[in-house]
Amino acid sequence: xxxxxxxxxxxxxxxxxxxxxxxxxxxxxxxxxxxxxxxxxxxxxxxxxxxxxxxxxxxxxxxxxxxxxxxxxxxxxxxxxxxxxxxxxxxxxxxxxxxxxxxxxxxxxxxxxxxxxxxxxxxxxxxxxxxxxxxxxxxxxxxxxxxxxxxxxxxx
Amino acid sequence: xxxxxxxxxxxxxxxxxxxxxxxxxxxxxxxxxxxxxxxxxxxxxxxxxxxxxxxxxxxxxxxxxxxxxxxxxxxxxxxxxxxxxxxxxxxxxxxxxxxxxxxxxxxxxxxxxxxxxxxxxxxxxxxxxxxxxxxxxxxxxxxxxxxxxxxxxxxxxxxxxxxxxxxxxxxxxxxxxxxxxxxxxxxxxxxxxxxxxxxxxxxxxxxxxxx
Numbered sequence: 001x002x003x004x005x006x007x008x009x010x011x012x013x014x015x016x017x018x019x020x021x022x023x024x025x026x027x028x029x030x031x032x033x034x035x036x037x038x039x040x041x042x043x044x045x046x047x048x049x050x051x052x053x054x055x056x057x058x059x060x061x062x063x064x065x066x067x068x069x070x071x072x073x074x075x076x077x078x079x080x081x082x083x084x085x086x087x088x089x090x091x092x093x094x095x096x097x098x099x100x101x102x103x104x105x106x107x108x109x110x111x112x113x114x115x116x117x118x119x120x121x122x123x124x125x126x127x128x129x130x131x132x133x134x135x136x137x138x139x140x141x142x143x144x145x146x147x148x149x150x151x152x153x154x155x156x
Numbered sequence: 157x158x159x160x161x162x163x164x165x166x167x168x169x170x171x172x173x174x175x176x177x178x179x180x181x182x183x184x185x186x187x188x189x190x191x192x193x194x195x196x197x198x199x200x201x202x203x204x205x206x207x208x209x210x211x212x213x214x215x216x217x218x219x220x221x222x223x224x225x226x227x228x229x230x231x232x233x234x235x236x237x238x239x240x241x242x243x244x245x246x247x248x249x250x251x252x253x254x255x256x257x258x259x260x261x262x263x264x265x266x267x268x269x270x271x272x273x274x275x276x277x278x279x280x281x282x283x284x285x286x287x288x289x290x291x292x293x294x295x296x297x298x299x300x301x302x303x304x305x306x307x308x309x310x311x312x313x314x315x316x317x318x319x320x321x322x323x324x325x326x327x328x329x330x331x332x333x334x335x336x337x338x339x340x341x342x343x344x345x346x347x348x349x350x351x352x353x354x355x356x357x358x359x360x361x362x363x364x365x366x367x
Binding site: 046067 | 305337363
């Protein structure tokens with residue numbers, strides 16, 4: 001029984017993870033859900049550069065923490081939902097293959113907003129502030145999304 | 157008159173009475189006895205004269221100090237009898253016995269034993285003898301690819317790479333991003349776009365605020 005369980009867990013991990021890196025015709029999409037606060041002044045070190053850029057626009061935002069992260073391999077035309085916080089998701093569609101400069105065109109459907117289509121360089125994140133909030137008072141946090149496509153080129 | 161003797165009273169009680177060391181009950185008993193034995197008052201007076209309440213006596217008394225002659229005399233009586241301790245042959249037998257006992261214990265008991273920690277078992281002994289006893293196969297980091305991960309569970313990961321990777325969140329700079337189409341929210345409002353994406357360090361989109 002225990003042997004069966006171990007094999008089952010292993011299969012689940014490998015299957016769910018799709019242990020393989022993206023194929024030549026696939027793009028790996030990474031999505032981060034970031035909760036930003038005006039009261040909790042703790043900043044996840046991984047979000048330091050992000051926090052700096054956000055504070056240029058809104059200095060009242062002082063707390064930055066990673067809520068959820070996800071990734072998946074998508075082919076051209078594929079759409080995938082990525083979990084953010086609670087039941088909120090963002091839909092990501094690969095609209096155009098990466099060009100010679102490694103830029104990728106993605107269409108996203110964030111919470112409470114219609115689609116946004118943009119072209120972005122690979123291996124760097126595009127971010128947006130949503131109008132989705134959680135908590136009240138000093139616990140109130142705003143949801144930010146950061147999305148990245150990689151790798152920058154196909155394998156030789 | 158058949159005067160009662162000390163048979164009726166513990167012999168040291170009269171002295172204790174004179175020194176004030178008795179309990180009230182005991183004192184009453186002594187006083188009753190003295191009333192019936194008035195001759196004993198003389199003895200009581202003598203006791204009290206030597207007791208601690210006679211401060212004049214004790215202040216005047218001091219122990220006699222031996223003279224030098226007395227010291228010499230005493231020392232001369234002691235010195236000839238003072239001898240250095242010598243170990244007799246029976247003492248040597250005792251030592252030999254101790255050495256023999258130690259040697260017996262040294263060779264008879266098993267080798268040095270760890271006091272608290274058991275030696276680790278030989279892994280070869282744990283090899284499965286049957287297919288049913290095969291060890292569990294654990295996936296390595298290369299075997300697992302985490303697709304979705306709530307950050308609250310990130311610290312619980314045993315294998316697998318965080319979906320974010322090891323790096324920092326680095327935003328695309330100016331010139332590295334272009335907005336091709338932006339939809340509105342449910343109220344028909346459009347998000348704020350950078351006035352000039354090429355003028356901002358990291359162009360971002362801010363959804364319209366719910367006022």
